[in-house]
Amino acid sequence: MDNPIIELRGLTKSYGSFKAVDDLNLTINKGEIFGLLGPNGAGKTTTILMMLGLTDPTAGIATVCGHNATTEPLAVKRKVGYMPDSVGFYDNMTALENLVYIGRLNGIPESEVHMRALEVLDVIGLGAAADKKTSTFSRGMKQRLGLADVLIKKPEVIILDEPTLGIDPSGVREFLTMIHLLSKREGLTVLLSSHHLHQVQQVCDRVGIFVKGKMLAEGNIDTLSRNVFGGEAYIVNITLKNELTSQPEYLGELEQWQDVQRVTLSGHVLEVSCDKDVTPDIVRFAVNKGLDIMGVRKKEHGLDDIYEKYFENDSKVKNRNEKSV
Numbered sequence: 001m002d003n004p005i006i007e008l009r010g011l012t013k014s015y016g017s018f019k020a021v022d023d024l025n026l027t028i029n030k031g032e033i034f035g036l037l038g039p040n041g042a043g044k045t046t047t048i049l050m051m052l053g054l055t056d057p058t059a060g061i062a063t064v065c066g067h068n069a070t071t072e073p074l075a076v077k078r079k080v081g082y083m084p085d086s087v088g089f090y091d092n093m094t095a096l097e098n099l100v101y102i103g104r105l106n107g108i109p110e111s112e113v114h115m116r117a118l119e120v121l122d123v124i125g126l127g128a129a130a131d132k133k134t135s136t137f138s139r140g141m142k143q144r145l146g147l148a149d150v151l152i153k154k155p156e157v158i159i160l161d162e163p164t165l166g167i168d169p170s171g172v173r174e175f176l177t178m179i180h181l182l183s184k185r186e187g188l189t190v191l192l193s194s195h196h197l198h199q200v201q202q203v204c205d206r207v208g209i210f211v212k213g214k215m216l217a218e219g220n221i222d223t224l225s226r227n228v229f230g231g232e233a234y235i236v237n238i239t240l241k242n243e244l245t246s247q248p249e250y251l252g253e254l255e256q257w258q259d260v261q262r263v264t265l266s267g268h269v270l271e272v273s274c275d276k277d278v279t280p281d282i283v284r285f286a287v288n289k290g291l292d293i294m295g296v297r298k299k300e301h302g303l304d305d306i307y308e309k310y311f312e313n314d315s316k317v318k319n320r321n322e323k324s325v
């Protein structure tokens with residue numbers, strides 16, 4: 001059921017005549033992990049700063065946890081944890097001391113702050129390193145501690161701006177798994193800004209593709225894929241043992257299936273494009289027709305295909321516009 005916790009309506013930020021964010025409309029529901037995906041300079045950070053009340057929109061409204069971010073920034077900050085792309089610590093202090101310090105700044109009572117900091121360190125897997133100075137921490141550990149800074153105030157929403165920048169692949173995996181777990185276990189809403197397609201794809205329930213201040217598309221990967229690739233979201237390739245020299249009549253039957261868009265036969269390979277994943281039905285069909293199958297390969301359009309296609313379309317539109325000037 002929809003339960004909006006972030007609502008952006010007509011959100012716009014101009015610097016002179018340049019629109020860094022252009023009429024952005026977006027709703028994010030409680031408990032969702034939403035990925036704001038876009039290249040450098042797309043306007044992701046500017047959007048986040050408007051959501052936190054750290055910069056005023058030129059037009060439009062950002063409502064976060066029921067508060068207008070521009071007129072009630074303190075109420076928003078109490079409920080939202082923000083992790084910028086680079087987090088700093090006092091290197092001569094331990095992880096626990098750093099976290100207790102942040103807890104105090106967030107107004108956590110003295111009687112609770114120590115215990116709360118230890119709990120959060122355990123949650124993010126740094127319990128054993130609580131008494132180590134942060135100067136000895138790797139970039140991945142610092143990123144985790146940055147997340148602890150955000151979690152200690154028990155936020156309803158966390159906003160992570162390029163959280164995996166500079167972490168090695170296994171650190172990235174661990175970090176994203178932790179975000180996913182936290183969101184699902186605690187009902188935490190997560191907005192994750194990134195230009196790393198694969199990372200966003202791994203962890204986000206829904207994605208918005210953001211380019212030059214505009215949201216080009218949003219939805220889950222399936223919906224985006226369907227929008228971009230029409231009915232051909234999945235392509236199933238079946239390699240046959242024996243080459244079929246002529247097109248058998250029964251392939252016409254397959255073409256009539258509701259979810260099948262196209263069937264092509266090329267020597268040993270039968271290729272079926274469909275809008276739903278009906279691989280098992282296709283394989284069963286082929287076996288029933290007496291075909292010997294050597295291999296089955298399915299191609300799904302991932303976020304990188306989708307992203308590329310949007311850019312392709314975007315540059316086609318741009319080229320058309322440039323030609324017509």
Ligand SMILES: Nc1ncnc2c1ncn2[C@@H]1O[C@H](COP(=O)(O)OP(=O)(O)OP(=O)(O)O)[C@@H](O)[C@H]1O
Pocket residue numbers: 015020038039040041042043044045046047
């Ligand atoms: N204070 C400012 N004055 C003028 N232009 C700005 C200002 N802040 C941001 N911009 C411009 O707005 C655009 C969007 O910047 P923003 O930092 O929001 O992008 P981003 O998607 O977060 O990119 P990155 O991943 O590189 O941080 C950029 O072209 C940037 O140069």
